[in-house]
Amino acid sequence: MEKCKEALTPMGTSTYLDLDEIGKSVDESRYRGMIGSLLYLTGSQLDIMLSVCLCARYQSNPKESHLTTIKRIIKYLKGTTNVGLWYPKGTSLNLIGFSDSDSKGCKLDRKSTSGTCHLLGSSLVSWNCKKQACVALSTAEVECIAVGS
Template sequence: MTFFSQVEPKSIDEALNDENWTVVIHEELNQFVRNDVWLLVPKTDQMNIIGTKWVFRNKVKQSKDDIFLSQSKYCKEILKKFEMEQCKEATTPMSTSCYMDVDAVGIAVDQTKYRGLIGSLLYLTASRPNIMFVVCLCARFQSNLKESYLKVAKRIMKYLKGTSTVGLWYPSHSLVHLVGYSDSDFAGCKLDRKITSGTCHLLGSNLISWHSKKQAFVALSTGEAKYIAVRSCCA
């Protein structure tokens, strides 16, 4: 992803001819090294080589006063890919009465379609923290798929239909004050009674990190659930 180039290369060769994309490629590779994503080993005859593909996306608007990070083009592409360009719009990504649980008697649906949809939405959360919770919730139900799960995922797409241009705005004049927020439910998962906590951090008015996660702990009270969320936020 780059803020500066208006071109989206179709191949690695095209990207290497653009100075801005070359910088981004090196930054991405350095991230892999810093996070120990891979280990280089000698190739043997028994190894099967799995190919990789670079995907270049311009998530780009910048001026002297601010940066706006958006994936509006990608959002429209996945609406088209999953044939929901003409769907009705939803005002929220998830219904307030929705409560996902194991559906033992529901109608089975195509696993490939559901998993492809969730994978596409997870990528979109890079600039859309407002869908993080419900997308992560849907990602938990990727086996023995039922129609009720797909209905929740489609609700997210209906929400995106009306908010495709929404993104993250970073003004240059914002004050440099780090603020963190956290929240959690209590025994929200019916299966294991674990809590789901969410956190976000702002540097001034700029949102810089966020996550939604089902914790590995079973809280015995609402107070303990809040402490777990705060600890996760501070970490």
């Protein structure tokens, strides 16, 4: 991957990950190692968190399509070595929180994903993304579950 072409985004807009039951299997331990390394990097590169977590769902039976997505994330990281979190001094310290969720985001189990972020001034201090525990039947129900959690 050292001489690979850089990618502009961690995951393509038309990328859809599923179980890929007919795809060719890849080495589970190698795939899990790559996921572990990428999860470590999410501490400083929050922009890859969603893509890495989507790929982490398939650790028990990874296929070539999942490995291709992991390689795309690595190509993105190669092109963003100069990007990181920045906390400027002298900004106001207002704590602001945002919450959002999607409706039936996962096509496999129809569960929604909720997310939150908290800013201290203009600096990101907390971020969370989690698949909801139950299936919601409407967007209003999805939002109520997100607010409750």
